[in-house]
Amino acid sequence: MSASSAINETSIMEGLRRVFRSDGTASDDFTLRDPISLPDGKVILGASSAEIAAITTRLASAQSRTESSFQWESEAEFSLVSLDQVGAFDRFFEGETFEGQGDNPVTFRVGRPSREFAAYLLCKFAQNPVLLTSPRARMILNRIRQIGSDRISTGRRSIEGDSLFDVIAEGLRATTLQITAVKSRADFETLANSFLFHAAYNTDAAARIGLEAMFRPQAFQRVRRSQNGSLDAPRQTYDADLVHHYLMGVAAEIPLLEYLAYYHIAEHFFVKVFNEDLISQVRSGITDPSFSARRSKDIQSIVNIVTKVKGRIKDEGGVNELRSLQLVLDSFISIPRLISDLDAYDADLVGHYANRDVPFAGASKVDIRAHDEEAVRGAIAKRIYKVRNALVHAKEGELPKYAPFAHDEELAREIPLMRFAAEQIVIAQGKVL
Structure with missing residues (x-):
């Protein structure tokens, strides 16, 4: 991963500031201007420096990482992109867990990003301000800010956990595939692709490993030769x-x-x-x-x-x-x-x-x-x-x-x-x- 994509406490903190339009506090913790109240009565005040440090350490410990994945000794997480416009893959598999068998059973889970992966996506915003200009990105960010208010519903199950990064993971609408094994493995990408084939074969719902367009600045560039109102x-x-x-x-x-x-x-x-x-x-x-x-x-x-x-x-x-x-x-x-x-x-x-x-x-x-x-x-x-x-x-x-x-x-x-x-x-x- 390039230096421009570095994941550290500074970039995570900057991502939090950009998303929540807050300078935080003078301490090393990040404090929200307006606490987030969840439907189950939990209140999220922000993110502690200890939690941010733990997330940074966890991501840095990955043995292999790409733009869309982190792989550790016995587990991995891959960002997925649905290959249909109506979200059939998410509807079929979101929140589902599939248990493997054998001497080294493998478990597959499709759903919202982990706290660590949510923090990584947050860094993408911090390091690429152009992402924030995307109409879809602005909609997603507004949605994250409003979670917990009466004006918006998550559209999913209640948010699990009590971390600000759980809220971010829910609001991003991103989908990841998390794979865990009992013993260490070096073939997690092969396992991920095997799962995606198996899923598409049986349900006709297709997804691929990769980042959604909103996290890829190069995908935003379009050939626009005329501004609105100037087209003849x-x-x-x-x-x-x-x-x-x-x-x-x-x-x-x-x-x-x-x-x-x-x-x-x-x-x-x-x-x-x-x-x-x-x-x-x-x-x-x-x-x-x-x-x-x-x-x-x-x-x-x-x-x-x-x-x-x-x-x-x-x-x-x-x-x-x-x-x-x-x-x-x-x-x-x-x-x-x-x-x-x-x-x-x-x-x-x-x-x-x-x-x-x-x-x-x-x-x-x-x-x-x-x-x-x-x-x-x-x-x-x-x-x-x-x-x-x-x-x-x-x-x-x-x-x-x-x-x-x-x-x-x-x-x-x-x-x-x-x-x-x-x-x-x-x-x-x-x-x-």
Whole structure:
């Protein structure tokens, strides 16, 4: 875990201050301005320095930790993200415990975060103020502040425990999977994924290991080119199929689906540009001054062009996709506009493409600012095509390949390149109203 994600007493205290809009007291304890009264009569005044220190020590003792998990010798806790919009996974499993069997039985429990994990999520707020600007985050924080008042109901069972971190865990609406074993283990992530498969197989309710979007600042960045009130009426009409793919990409919550939706916009023209390229080659041959319909070798040269292309189509089961993709980019993409869009979205992206390859796809660097635009389009086509192949091909033993969720952060960096290219393709097909 990076230094920027450090978990200590200072970051937990800062998180408490941000959530509850309080400076606390002059002591090392955190005291709420307004005590929280729970339905069962308990009153929470704040959090003691001893409790905060104990939580910090517990988290620091984890033998393994990632952005979404903490693993100790015989137990682990994983943050889960439901993969449906109606919360079917939470409805099926929240608060449920599943007891294993055997010599080293394992227990699985789905529910609200532990106090320690709630404190960790609190640190995410403390270290990333941009999180607090998210509409959903503001709603969650207001909900935490109001728990215990007559204006709000938790919507769950009564809060268990008497700690301020229990209140935070309840209000966050986050879900975790807690796994405990009788003896030490080193395969808790494998156990977690096995449970998620078992759950999805039997109930059709799916979730994955990961942090919800509200705890990930990069997920907030959207391509907003107009402020509210400044949007004009459209001046062009666009192809419905392309629009539908584009809308799917904008709405997609999973990076893989978003990338492929934009790729399909380019793919829409593969056959067209490939055939046009073949026609262009044949036309160029027969209109060349050196060509003569009376010479058999000249006729044969044209036949060879067609035969070669047909042979590739047969071998590859269709048009040459990489060649077609480059032809689409050559036909519709303006490199200066692409650079402008990328810079407006993230000033570091063009440099990222120039200096970093894509490990999970074996895709090479591309200097989009290079002077030879034709060569740039060719390099972009290769990078896009290799990323696309990594997403759709997952044969055992083939490396490199994309691992769902594990490579989402890397893939997210590739999406703007594909999206802005796709936008130019859609706009190039527009017809003036």
